[in-house]
């Protein structure tokens with residue numbers, strides 16, 4: 001039996017891992033709100049790709065680190081598609097530097113997007129999920145939140161905090177048929193990692209038992225599975241998709 005169609009909000013779905021999740025979940029019949037921050041044209045392309053394959057999607061702009069923008073974005077998504085039943089907190093940024101050179105702005109922007117954005121979206125959507133007694137929240141974190149990384153104290157702290165957030169919220173809502181999990185990707189080929197020099201990429205590959213970066217197509221299936229009915233007994237977990245990097 002296939003799952004009932006659900007309404008899904010994916011933050012940062014205009015590119016990379018979020019885009020891949022949007023297209024896959026739409027193919028399963030779910031209605032997708034494609035959030036973006038600054039690249040409306042990319043989000044519209046994702047919506048068009050979904051619609052041209054017969055799916056339902058709408059683009060909703062909004063910076064996840066801005067509470068008022070998140071409220072507006074959620075209102076727009078729900079007006080277009082109905083109450084949001086599945087939330088994928090995927091929007092994330094890096095702003096790397098050694099701590100001794102890090103600016104307060106580097107620290108704040110990363111925490112505000114990666115952690116506070118996850119908090120704002122979850123905080124606003126959890127009451128509806130509790131009321132309806134069904135929900136899924138999947139937080140896209142990072143293997144760097146587990147093992148740390150030079151130059152990423154801000155990013156690593158934000159993603160490790162998302163792990164704590166995930167586990168605590170999972171306990172709060174478990175009896176309401178709401179699962180809350182984190183998926184921790186390793187190095188995945190997207191705009192985030194395209195900026196690395198070839199030298200850095202070669203070093204990183206030596207840390208990965210599989211010896212290569214992953215693809216968005218290799219992360220999205222785990223997120224899609226956690227959205228499903230079959231994943232109903234999995235909650236509070238942090239699932240690595242990292243080619244073995246954090247073994």
Ligand code: NDP
Nearest residue numbers: 012014016017036037038039063064091092187188190192
């Ligand atoms: P991309 O850089 O490819 O895309 C980032 C997405 O997030 C874009 O859609 C962007 O929208 C959106 N975004 C950025 N800031 C905001 C914001 N403030 N509000 C709303 N949307 C925002 O990302 P990836 O696919 O590489 O990463 C997705 C998630 O996976 C992130 O949380 C990242 O930390 C995590 N991750 C990625 C890894 C990798 O190697 N790629 C490794 C481990 C974790 P727009 O373009 O419109 O600004």
